[in-house]
Amino acid sequence: MRWRGRKQSTHVEDRRGEQVPGGGSYRAGGGLANILMLLFLRGSPKSRIIVLVLLVLGFLLFRGPLLNFLGGGETPGGTTQQSGVAPDDEMYAYLSTIMGDNEQVWSQVLPTAGFQFRPAQMVIYSQRTRTPGGIADARMGPFYLSQDETIYIDPTFFRELKEKFGATGDFAEAYVVAHEYGHHVQNILGRLDQLHSLHGKVSDTEYNHQSVRVELHADFLAGIFARFAQETFGDFLEQGDIEEAMRCAEAIGDDRLQRDYGPGHVNPDSFTHGTSAQRAKWFNQGFTSGDVKVGEALYSLPYDQL
Ligand SMILES: [Zn+2]
Structure with missing residues (x-):
């Protein structure tokens, strides 16, 4: 896949190197906070005064660290990239x-289907980062969060793709991004709201079936992207790239569509993405048709005919 020399997006934020407290330090801080709270609520008036004095002193002397230790403060990012200056590395340039x-592609394709395009954001992070839905963890794999219309990705996932699934070329990585961008396109198309509105109203099985449709649809949209990218940029795809995308479709079974139930609910559930044969089929439908409307069949076909 040829990718160098094209225009880069300005909607990518680099948070690699940012220190976000993990479970361990949060628990430690939370523990102290709980003890202080207990002393304050259950203790004698004297111990309450001691707690208050400690807190006031601590706040005056160690404002930042104290807030962090209690688990409530923002941790200053290590090398958080602020907009404007693009980091000079291969992965950032590629993504x-x-x-x-x-x-x-989507700013051209969506208007022809009667929808207005708005760009998604991307956050590149390492290990952990904050999102409006809670803390994202690299183990979750790449995902799209509709609350802030952002794709969260820890690039070490790509190494895993190579090592575990033999997805070697850079189209596999482009495919992962295109699938996640597909979820953003679904958001614009209103398909994500539709899925979220079913929660609690249908059985778990029905909900899972519906989410399989949404996942296959994201693969379909990735296929549309690959087709238009090929047409627009020329030699975008090389021999074997589509096969590679198919292997990759299997590998990103860990990708989880985010359900937006409010803070603290990043990734509450995992569910299936359809079989690899289904995923390959729908990617190809997108690639060969190049027509957004063809994907609508995913929401009307009986489940066993997907
Ligand atoms: Zn997905």
Whole structure:
């Protein structure tokens, strides 16, 4: 896959190197906070005064660290990238280029289907980062959060793709981004709201079936992207790239569509994405048809005919 020299997206934020407290330090801080709270609520008036004095002193002397220790403060980012200055590394350049490609393709394709395009954001992070839905953890794999219309990705996932699934070329990585961008396109199409509105109203089985449709639809949209990228940028795809995307479709079974139930609910459930044969089929439908409307069949076909 050829990718160098194209316009890079300006909607990519680099948070690699940012220190976000993990379970361990949060528990430690939370523990102290709980003890202080207990002393304050259950203790004698004297112990309450001691707690208050300690807190006031602590706040005056160690404002930042104290807030962090109690688990309530913002941890200053290590090398958090603020907008404007692009980091100079291969992975950032690659992901920004693929994001730029998606912006270019969808800003052309969506209006022809009667929808207005708005760009998604991307956050590149390492290990953990904050999201409006809670803390994202690299173990979750890449995901799209509709609350802030952002794709969260820890690039070490790509190494895992290579090592575990033999997805070697860079199209596999582009495919992962295109699938996640597909979820953003679904958000614009209103398909995510539709899925979320079913929660609690249908059985778990029915909900899972519906989410399989949504996942296959994201693969379909990735296929549309690949087709238009090929047409727009020329030699975008090389021999074997589609097969690679198919292997990859299998591998990103860990990708989880985020359900937005409010803070603290990043990734509450995992569910299936359809079989790899189904995923390959729908990616190809997108690639060969290039027509957003063809994907609507995913929501009307009986489940066993997907
Ligand atoms: Zn997905």
